[in-house]
Amino acid sequence: MVKQLSKHSISEELKELLSSVDHVQKIEKNRFLFQEGEDADQMYIIQSGRIQISKISPDGRELSLRICQKGDIIGELTLFTDDATYLLNAKVLEDAEVAVIKKDYLERELLTNTELAFEYMKWMSEHFRKTQTKFRDLVLHGKKGALYSTLIRLTNSYGIKRPDDILIDIALTNQELANFCGTSRESVNRMLSDLKRKEVLELDKNKNKIIIKDLQYLKDEINCENCPIVLCSID
Amino acid sequence: MVKQLSKHSISEELKELLSSVDHVQKIEKNRFLFQEGEDADQMYIIQSGRIQISKISPDGRELSLRICQKGDIIGELTLFTDDATYLLNAKVLEDAEVAVIKKDYLERELLTNTELAFEYMKWMSEHFRKTQTKFRDLVLHGKKGALYSTLIRLTNSYGIKRPDDILIDIALTNQELANFCGTSRESVNRMLSDLKRKEVLELDKNKNKIIIKDLQYLKDEINCENCPIVLCSID
DNA sequence: GTGACGGTGTGACTTTTATCACACCATTAT
DNA sequence: ATAATGGTGTGATAAAAGTCACACCGTCAC
CATH class of the missing domain: 1.10.10.10 (Winged helix-like DNA-binding domain superfamily/Winged helix DNA-binding domain)
Structure with missing residues (x-):
């Protein structure tokens, strides 16, 4: 049987801890989960489907940054910022289900739940290294x-x-x-x-x-x- | 009187909290605070001087990423990773003093000190956005x-x-x-x-x-x- | 079927960027 | 004083990448 190479690194604990989700949202192909400039007050974890993150420059050119699937976190850039609008677009490539986590809920949670905070920092750190090497x-x-x-x-x-x-x-x-x-x-x-x-x-x-x-x-x-x-x- | 534009965003609290430094290290111009591949077990906060962060590719070309000065954190990529070697080079552009923070000490601290963890996440988040827009x-x-x-x-x-x-x-x-x-x-x-x-x-x-x-x-x-x-x- | 559509593949040409070469300063070391 | 060094400025040329144009090919709607 074939085997997928990808190793998703988001830890079980983190998934577990983040699972205090607000609700789950379905969204179909070619729609946008969010777009640049929209008010941002939530973060998402993909349950199924595929979502592409990109930046569209004023002159119409598009720069794609990630394609995400099951287990990946998106909308993470909105955390810890006062300027609460999305900086990027999230286009659904394949019908998806996403777990919704309210930003202020998560922020509050991170303030009290040390283990969650630690796991999140770990994830962020790796995510940063990944982006930079890319x-x-x-x-x-x-x-x-x-x-x-x-x-x-x-x-x-x-x-x-x-x-x-x-x-x-x-x-x-x-x-x-x-x-x-x-x-x-x-x-x-x-x-x-x-x-x-x-x-x-x-x-x-x-x-x-x-x-x-x-x-x-x-x-x-x-x-x-x-x-x-x-x-x-x-x- | 002239005024410097730069706003350093690292919060006072974070500086305060991070100030539980191991020791302060002086290092002079043109030396490297650390280099790619070296064992990484500490992070630094610059007290004075200027330090440039860059990546040197195997074929000798150099890509500079940041120039840091007072208040900036460097070596932050080593946190939360098991592969504990530096990924980048830190060259001193102007004689510098850096506060040294031991990686495992800081990690332990972040696990117990919620406020520190929160401030650190905030900083990281902003740092990430910055890098990405750059x-x-x-x-x-x-x-x-x-x-x-x-x-x-x-x-x-x-x-x-x-x-x-x-x-x-x-x-x-x-x-x-x-x-x-x-x-x-x-x-x-x-x-x-x-x-x-x-x-x-x-x-x-x-x-x-x-x-x-x-x-x-x-x-x-x-x-x-x-x-x-x-x-x-x-x- | 057929026409519209979205995507591919490629030639011809332009623009951008890199590379090589070398003259020309300053500054520093001897 | 002179030479070595490290940086600048610029021409000539080559290589990389972008742009425009158009033929072609499946798929889908009607």
Whole structure:
């Protein structure tokens, strides 16, 4: 049987503790859980489905930051800030259920529940390291590096190991990939064609999914230092 | 009298609480407080001087992330991780004194002292938002955007308001600026010449410092949304 | 079926950015 | 005083990336 690579690092305890949720909300594909500028008074934990976090710049360009699934926390940036509006957009990629946690409730909880606070700090810390290494790749190795890094992260988060290759089990258009890299659709398309030619990957045509055949090639190209896999994911 | 723009957001309480320091360490210019890969078991709060945080990639290129001064916390990434080595380098730009806080001591403290934990979470949260907006600028508007964003942040952190302009009171070479932008020395040099020609800034020749004459121009070019100044700094 | 739609793939061209090379200061060391 | 050093400024050229244009291909609605 196939096995998903991704290791979700949010601890059982944290999930447990956070489970004092206000309620659970269902939301369907292509809708927004929240959008930039909206009043922000809650945080979410995904129960099912997939949600993409992105920033849209005034000139219309979109920068995608994460794709999140079961167990991931989103809306976390609203915590501990007085300027309580969302800074990012959360678009639902696949019908989702999210557990809603009220911001002020959680803040109060964190003030009294030491263990929760500790677990939360731990999560935040890891989340920070993850974000920073991600951006580092984006800046340091040009657009090619940005794409390769994104592919590696997608593999770690959504890869399904198969005998001879790894299927990235999430359908993304070239444009969506480009948004992760801060580049253009055409550039991504050309780079993917290139990688196909080099037999680094294949495209599962009718399903819009990518199959990685030579992960090491991608890693070598961006001087991947084989950081802990938990730091090298897309969520 | 001139006035420094920078608002350091680390709360008095946090400084107070963190002040249960192990000891204070002096370290002089051009030395490293810590380097990538070294064992990490302490965190620092800068008392005086300036320290630059950067990542050096295996191929020798350097990406600068922050320049920190009095009141700033560094080495914070080592907290809550088992892989206890530093991920970044901390180079002393100007002779410094740092308060040393032992990692395991602080972790234990955070587990018992709720108020400290709360303040620390607050700081971390803001630090995270700051880092994210910084990288966003770097990725979204090309190298020019990266430089402009860096200049704006330097202005916010190290700018001294004067009658007709703002002096960025820190000496940086073109190469050092380039390291913040993930670009080349020559590119930075050309872009600066350009800005000089457009009368957006001036170079204080003999002191290697930059004088901003038209901050708004820089902001307009990168679609600055005038986020809270505390988020838009270089530290 | 067929037409609209959203996505891919690619050529041609432009703009941006990097790289190489070298002249030209200041400053510092000898 | 002179040489070495480290930084700046700039031209020439090459490489990377973006933009525009358009053909092509499935899928879906009607």
